[in-house]
Amino acid sequence: MxxxxxxxxxxxxGEGVLVPLGDAxxxxxxxxxWRSSAxxxxxxxxxxxxxxxxxxxxxxxxxxxxxxxxxEVKSFFADWQRVSRESLGESSASSSSxxxxxxx
Numbered sequence: 001m002x003x004x005x006x007x008x009x010x011x012x013x014g015e016g017v018l019v020p021l022g023d024a025x026x027x028x029x030x031x032x033x034w035r036s037s038a039x040x041x042x043x044x045x046x047x048x049x050x051x052x053x054x055x056x057x058x059x060x061x062x063x064x065x066x067x068x069x070x071x072e073v074k075s076f077f078a079d080w081q082r083v084s085r086e087s088l089g090e091s092s093a094s095s096s097s098x099x100x101x102x103x104x
Contacts, residue, residue, distance in 0.1 A: 017080065031084070
């Protein structure tokens with residue numbers, strides 16, 4: 001998996017994390033930069049729309065060239081969660097809002 005020097009430098013500056021996809025590495029921006037439409041795309045299983053809304057032009061082209069199947073997409077996001085230490089699950093705000101409160 002060859003990553004360009006530019007991608008490695010961007011990762012070092014905190015502009016994202018490199019995630020393997022086939023024989024390439026995709027630079028995924030921090031989740032705080034993802035558009036809400038990209039997050040909805042992931043929730044509905046539209047990984048191409050997520051890629052279009054989230055990735056830079058070179059990484060989007062790599063995504064399109066690879067055209068990952070469902071298992072590859074699952075593996076990609078599992079790797080992303082591992083290297084970014086982020087989660088695609090519910091946010092802490094939504095999990096705390098669903099806690100039961102004591103009734104009076």
